[in-house]
Amino acid sequence: MTVSSSRDPAILVIHGPNLNLLGTREPQIYGSTTLAEVNQELHALAAEHGAQIEAIQSNHEGVLVDRIQAASGKVDYIIINPAAFTHTSVAIRDALAAVNIPFVEVHLSNIHQRETFRHHSYFSDRAVGVICGLGPEGYRAALRFVLQKMSLWT
Amino acid sequence: MTVSSSRDPAILVIHGPNLNLLGTREPQIYGSTTLAEVNQELHALAAEHGAQIEAIQSNHEGVLVDRIQAASGKVDYIIINPAAFTHTSVAIRDALAAVNIPFVEVHLSNIHQRETFRHHSYFSDRAVGVICGLGPEGYRAALRFVLQKMSLWT
Amino acid sequence: MTVSSSRDPAILVIHGPNLNLLGTREPQIYGSTTLAEVNQELHALAAEHGAQIEAIQSNHEGVLVDRIQAASGKVDYIIINPAAFTHTSVAIRDALAAVNIPFVEVHLSNIHQRETFRHHSYFSDRAVGVICGLGPEGYRAALRFVLQKMSLWT
Amino acid sequence: MTVSSSRDPAILVIHGPNLNLLGTREPQIYGSTTLAEVNQELHALAAEHGAQIEAIQSNHEGVLVDRIQAASGKVDYIIINPAAFTHTSVAIRDALAAVNIPFVEVHLSNIHQRETFRHHSYFSDRAVGVICGLGPEGYRAALRFVLQKMSLWT
């Protein structure tokens, strides 16, 4: 996918519920990298290749639906970590389908090692790809893939 | 059910998440009728038979719960298209049960032709009736049924 | 779908097993409208918009299969209440597929409030739309929808 | 239930598909008693206590539905061996519910010793009682129970 619109190539990064706590709680488990730092790295990496990143986080499903709808026509790719909404939100799934923006699904932990209900995702069968268990590197791997798809990185 | 209270007969129409996009996206699939136009038709049809319609849409489950609670004692019938919440929201189900207002469930598309998880509804066993696959006509069919039930149309 | 053949637009209404008893038994539950009256209303409504209705009822699955086959090339739309055959007849499903006539599925009662085995239909995933729980009004709603599809009603 | 109508107490005995072969095939398994003999015994036993029996058999589901409908108002109790239809016929189930005549379900063989699909019956949860595995004596046991219910036998 070569992005050739007049505006700059744009990527929306969506963090689901409770991810605002990243790095500030249980650093021995999740590491001490905060969500702000994760986003900062993504901004830098994208900027380096001529793309813009907007990153949002919300604990409110409706807010995420609204934000995805607003991305229509303004965003080329979405990187989403739906967190708890992975397993419960058809509304966000439908919003992604409605705006028809390709997206990559990312999970920090390996969801296959957790409770059975976390093995099902309402997103994976609609995603371009899925990455889990790589920690914050998962976001960067998704971003590099997206940049390649947008012909901004080889 | 003959409505005989001092106020006018009132019907609440509820549109669930992503339905605000109706008519503006993928018109070749969903048609070019917008949600505003759907509501306008329902207003006109109801007014013709002496009933008032209020129509709301939200992508936020909590907003819909609040609105249903507020309808208690002020609304005689509800027509609801829960969209994605059809399959995930016990809270809206419980709100409808709490206010004890009869309701008809409407879906624009035929949910039986879609993903398996869309075959289950948290609303159908509490609804008076269910209509799916008729597009915007589904709302009108529901409204005509409701008007009959309210003895406003024969 | 605009019907433009030389013959008049034709709609076949099919009532499944035990519906011949409608209106004559348990009127406090199912109402006192008989099947003949339902059909009469449908005839009148169709005639008013330039379409012909033929309505049949049978308790024999084979008779319904034969009748659907015979409709090939002579009927533009089918409205069917398969009743008990909803849950057991692949043969009628296959007949509908073989003649390739679009159809609307109607149920008088809300099947989602009844026994679990009534929650599955062999017809819904092939139907254009499904209506349940509206009583005899369900047939009329289906007919209005069909007339619209045939550009005979707006 | 004391039967006090002007007509004689009447019991309808229904034999489902393939039961017409009883006694004429595999007598080492099913015994050499024919269906005619079974019916004769039931007639005699009923007559002895002042009740009339009509016994029918059909391999056609629709015929059985028609016959049950026709029994409305003329029959006080039904004894039914649905045979293969036990596991497949919602239409006969619905006919029995429509005429609202109490019935006893009988099976010659012990269906719990046969294929898994024979363990589910569409009739048992609507029946007054169920008897299986007693061979032709099962019909007689059902008849004695029915005669007691009709206060014709103690």
Next chain:
Amino acid sequence: MTVSSSRDPAILVIHGPNLNLLGTREPQIYGSTTLAEVNQELHALAAEHGAQIEAIQSNHEGVLVDRIQAASGKVDYIIINPAAFTHTSVAIRDALAAVNIPFVEVHLSNIHQRETFRHHSYFSDRAVGVICGLGPEGYRAALRFVLQKMSLWT
């Protein structure tokens, strides 16, 4: 099965847990016939045809297992209403298999109309026949069948 041993033909009637309360509690539901009266009727009917009945009741699974083991070589047929043990006791099932005495399973109520867990029996696939829903008449029907099998009644 013709019983030709030197002792009298013997039938063991087993009543499972809580059946000792029969007739003394909730007579509007279960009738006012007590278990003693049921047993008395069975004794009389058996005696009339030259057979002996022993009837026991226990709320203790182990007691029933012991009693069935003791019946080996002394009892020709068992009539058992396992009551709650129907759904939980492999031990009684195994005891019946060990002594290899044919048995008829009886339930007073129609277990198909009750909780789902009552639809499975550990006994039915080993029983000669199963009777349910006929109330105390179920025991008598079982006894008549057993007497026939023993060539004591025609």
Next chain:
Amino acid sequence: MTVSSSRDPAILVIHGPNLNLLGTREPQIYGSTTLAEVNQELHALAAEHGAQIEAIQSNHEGVLVDRIQAASGKVDYIIINPAAFTHTSVAIRDALAAVNIPFVEVHLSNIHQRETFRHHSYFSDRAVGVICGLGPEGYRAALRFVLQKMSLWT
């Protein structure tokens, strides 16, 4: 199996519901061979090897049950394509078991590529063999196999 009765070896070919439409509808899918032509080929092939074929088709389950019963003692082998009844008819299964005539099950299409409910057959575990997906050649393959079994073809 060597057929040595006084009459000619006889094979019954049974076509289930909707197969009467073969070749006349959707020829691009099912080919333009009609059922009459299929039967003609089977007649010719059988006659060539000294066997008689009778071929029937019905949309009525009861008719097929009746016809199978009538074949008892007059038919040596059955070739059956139960079509939609494959998945719903215990009555035809039981009829085949009752007359105890060996049979081969044939399906024109590959049922494993279709809806999930078509993956279960009430016939396959009782059939000698099963053929699907070979189109009309499936019938001929079944016939050649049957002729071999009857020692009429090598």
Next chain:
Amino acid sequence: MTVSSSRDPAILVIHGPNLNLLGTREPQIYGSTTLAEVNQELHALAAEHGAQIEAIQSNHEGVLVDRIQAASGKVDYIIINPAAFTHTSVAIRDALAAVNIPFVEVHLSNIHQRETFRHHSYFSDRAVGVICGLGPEGYRAALRFVLQKMSLWT
């Protein structure tokens, strides 16, 4: 429920299998409170509000059934910790239903954190309420609730 019979208000506390070991084994897990101490606290609390407590424990299902039957007419409320019988005893469930005494179900540990088979209880759908995971305080909470229901505590 106000208890107004001539005898004192009476509460039966039932402890299921292995609870006799409470406090004497693995005190680091279950605490060092013995069953006798638990019962003593309940006696004191009940006495303080004018009610009598009888507390029993058994490893024998039949003993518990017998005891519940004997409570009929003599006990106003039951507090039961069925322990292992929670998941296996229909007989105790039936005994509680037969005597029709309201009961509260108590578990010392949180059964939702244990093996899957412990997530199903044969008692919960018949209980007035269920308490788990509170340790011995669970019994006291149940008793306070029962005393309130009996209008002995506010």
Next chain:
Amino acid sequence: MTVSSSRDPAILVIHGPNLNLLGTREPQIYGSTTLAEVNQELHALAAEHGAQIEAIQSNHEGVLVDRIQAASGKVDYIIINPAAFTHTSVAIRDALAAVNIPFVEVHLSNIHQRETFRHHSYFSDRAVGVICGLGPEGYRAALRFVLQKMSLWT
């Protein structure tokens, strides 16, 4: 758990969706106690033992997630009635896990007597304990347990 921080011991009480209607609707079912009165009782009981209660209610899942996050480091124990969110909210479950505050789950009604989907809770396997069916007393029982755990009540 002895609370020894400089601030007062603090307990957060969370009421899920539709609980704001408590006491004002269907008082014959749920009683006439309002949520405000329930909270008032809890405040009084806590204050009596030196603890502070904050009670919140919301129909919005996101609001509850936000509030739980904000409790981190400020609250010692949570008492939560997730109501409809019991069965659908992984986000609230995750928030509770993230702040790592022990909690007791409370339900006013006995959820085991209601629809099957209410038998599963996303909270019970993470809760310290679960109480259901005791009505408003359930909250008080939970509070007494929490006060004991905090060594504020014996």
Next chain:
Amino acid sequence: MTVSSSRDPAILVIHGPNLNLLGTREPQIYGSTTLAEVNQELHALAAEHGAQIEAIQSNHEGVLVDRIQAASGKVDYIIINPAAFTHTSVAIRDALAAVNIPFVEVHLSNIHQRETFRHHSYFSDRAVGVICGLGPEGYRAALRFVLQKMSLWT
């Protein structure tokens, strides 16, 4: 595990329901070895290696629970054939867990060749090891293993 207490090393052998019949019934199937002979062999083998065996059998679940509880502190290893209780007794499972004595599970027959309900054991996931299908040799194999674990046999 080296047994070094002052008393002799002790092993408890538990035989579940109906095993008292071993060798006396159906010897062509189960062999003619009686339970007494099995126990005698185990006594001899244990004595030879300096260990004491106590062997018990009961058809009463409660008796087995009591006996296991009594073994606490007096028995080093248990060999148990729970027979029918394998599939139904959580109480015995819990008793074994409570006394925390390691145990080996033995079945005379190969339970994997029997009814499906015999494929699940409430004991296997708590056992050290499981042996089935070896007949009486299974007990001896278990005993040799236990003696090794107790350093009494190499």
Next chain:
Amino acid sequence: MTVSSSRDPAILVIHGPNLNLLGTREPQIYGSTTLAEVNQELHALAAEHGAQIEAIQSNHEGVLVDRIQAASGKVDYIIINPAAFTHTSVAIRDALAAVNIPFVEVHLSNIHQRETFRHHSYFSDRAVGVICGLGPEGYRAALRFVLQKMSLWT
């Protein structure tokens, strides 16, 4: 499919594990025809119609995958009896998909009469057709079908 390449039409016949034993073991069950004889017949029949057959057998899944890959561009049709790999080999399924050669699936026995795990095939939904239960004739029937598809036989 008319084969018009410069090379001769080529058919690959694949026999899965244990089929090398055909005819040499249990001839009373599987007949005395050896795999060599089966292949010889297929060679002769193919040669007669101008096609070449190569037949292979292996007990090694990897060998079959390698061989199928090697067939790419050199084989026009595959006839495969995957034997035990029918139920376990996704690798062979994928190899067949990768080379995109149409294939017919053959089983000597009727797999629907065998263990439940044999009812599922990883091949049937990708095969052109499936034949089972016809013994060695199944291979010949498949070959005739393939020859027809290649316009080499009519």
Next chain:
Amino acid sequence: MTVSSSRDPAILVIHGPNLNLLGTREPQIYGSTTLAEVNQELHALAAEHGAQIEAIQSNHEGVLVDRIQAASGKVDYIIINPAAFTHTSVAIRDALAAVNIPFVEVHLSNIHQRETFRHHSYFSDRAVGVICGLGPEGYRAALRFVLQKMSLWT
């Protein structure tokens, strides 16, 4: 089974994938006994009683199938630890059935304490017996049983 052929009694011991690592990895878990030592013990024990042992190990399913086929007529009993193939190999199951040599299934660990997919074995229902959890002693117990069956050990 008394072995009376001219050759010596022969037993084949089969170790499945990854068992070649036994004793060399994680000795704290699996012990320090190597597979060679296990085999040496079995050789010694067999030789002592006049039987020959051949022991093989492979990580290749096809190699094991080949080896089992080759054992036909040369081996009297098989002891097999299928390891990972326990849960996936129908081919080895079929090979064992084809050669019709009785076998005992052995697992070093208690598979009932491991992942759910390890609870199903493709071998157990065909095995004479199954032993798990006894470590290397499991092989010796199997060998002693086999020697007894061959009348070489008492």
Next chain:
Amino acid sequence: MTVSSSRDPAILVIHGPNLNLLGTREPQIYGSTTLAEVNQELHALAAEHGAQIEAIQSNHEGVLVDRIQAASGKVDYIIINPAAFTHTSVAIRDALAAVNIPFVEVHLSNIHQRETFRHHSYFSDRAVGVICGLGPEGYRAALRFVLQKMSLWT
């Protein structure tokens, strides 16, 4: 994980069955990159950061098991695309567990969009992380992650 052994850091890349065909078949779907090119890129990227890559492919499960065993002590991290073995090979899973080398699971396509049986992996719950749907970039993303874990890339 900082690699500090005397040898160079080593990474094993494993490609499962049919991946040898990558790039040479259906390039419009899978792209025209061959497996050799994928490996070349990985070699280059690893070399750039001071690590060695060995890459292997096999269609034989046993070969992969052997190779993983041989990696013990010589390889620091494994990147594996098990392809078809993802869903069927417990042996490879066990080999990975036995050598205890951390691994990342990679799939070229998004397995969540394919057949249901591809949604289960025998590897994911043991993997450090899982990547699917990113095509060859998936391998590179895994390698970058591994290099980071080995402190060779930041």
